[in-house]
Amino acid sequence: MRIVFVGAGNLATRLSLEMHRAGMIVEQVYSHTTEHAKSLAEKLNCPWTTNLTEIKSDADLYVFSLKDSVLQGVIAGVKSNNGLWVHTAGSMPMSVFEGYANRFGVLYPLQTFSREREIGFKTIPFFVEANSEKDKNVLQEIASALSEDVRYLSSEKRKYLHLAAVFACNFTNHIYTLAGKIVAEQEIPMNVLYPLIDETAAKVHEMPPRDAQTGPAIRYDENVINKHLAMLNDQDMKTIYQLMSRSIHKEAQNE
């Protein structure tokens, strides 16, 4: 399996390194950004380019791991003979490849990646899709060499999964940021919140989060809610507090 990585961001970095570790051969890295292309290629010990026309045309697999906004344009600029083209985006349909490649699909790892943070791949759910049964099997095999959790998912469903991931990861992480700001202003170290953050995440494995809900909003304790609103100076944080409390209360009543 000879692979070209088109993209050298967070996801491309962790995925290509894991494929390398699993014995697959990353033959080339492309990135628009010299620094990213070079840095990843050094880790993989392979050539790199920032020029789309220099991308090798005879690899077995092309992994497009790019921002959604540039994916289509880059696809249009790549030529290959008969490689399998995949992207790693939750929100983009497989059909972005139509008209540009004969064999194409999707290899979507549902996880948040940082360039410099090592992460175990075995438990990462991979969602695959391809325009032929044969290539679906090829992607199943590739993903199974990295993870124990590989599933088929259509583009239509994958976009909802990605939306859920934005909530579960990006919005959750932002809530951590906001909580961190509140304690920082009081000169309380953020690490006092870690056991709470960990337990909140751990609970979800054992009970539906709706049943695990605690705090003033689920009790609709207006006394506490109003005191909290008065303590928030930032208008966006105030609005987030109001909206989340209302939404928690609404969920509780739907039970």
Place this chain on the structure above:
Amino acid sequence: MRIVFVGAGNLATRLSLEMHRAGMIVEQVYSHTTEHAKSLAEKLNCPWTTNLTEIKSDADLYVFSLKDSVLQGVIAGVKSNNGLWVHTAGSMPMSVFEGYANRFGVLYPLQTFSREREIGFKTIPFFVEANSEKDKNVLQEIASALSEDVRYLSSEKRKYLHLAAVFACNFTNHIYTLAGKIVAEQEIPMNVLYPLIDETAAKVHEMPPRDAQTGPAIRYDENVINKHLAMLNDQDMKTIYQLMSRSIHKEAQNE
């Protein structure tokens, strides 16, 4: 140390059981609700009452673990000779005891508790406060028998810590609920989100959450954001999505 628990909710249940395990003697449980009083007292193998006037007057420690909205009223209904009265609420000042007890303070464990879920206490940060140096030391000692992380914190700062906890725990948990709703509608099992939820929580230990942020909002990828908004039918979820995305973007620009 002979203790009366006034309250038998989630926090009271876990805290009293842990104190019991640590060799302290819970002598009585009071709850407004017969079922809760009885159930906790059975676990602790001690008497219970639903009548405020029957609360023992000669205990060493009275732990008031009640909803904020009823705390003041219950305090006014309890008589004791010279016990130390504490509450466990993040949002209530220590001064709620003034005029009702001579010795009082706060014992606030920063964690989310469910009645039936066992939780390790050793890493739970406890925040203590008392109206005398002597009782502050007593509370430090009690808390240190349960946890390795005991700190002093004033009522004024504790209320901000509690506000941060509402974000870090209650709002985060609600975000999980909303993410779960999105996948449930697509008949995708929620457990595919667990590795992502776990990694998002794990990351915060190693880097400030602001630096860990990924996804469409941090890139301000309006193409994805608008597609996601169009996919959400629930107006509250749409508004939460918009507001969180804007707030993530704003934080990124403040860097």
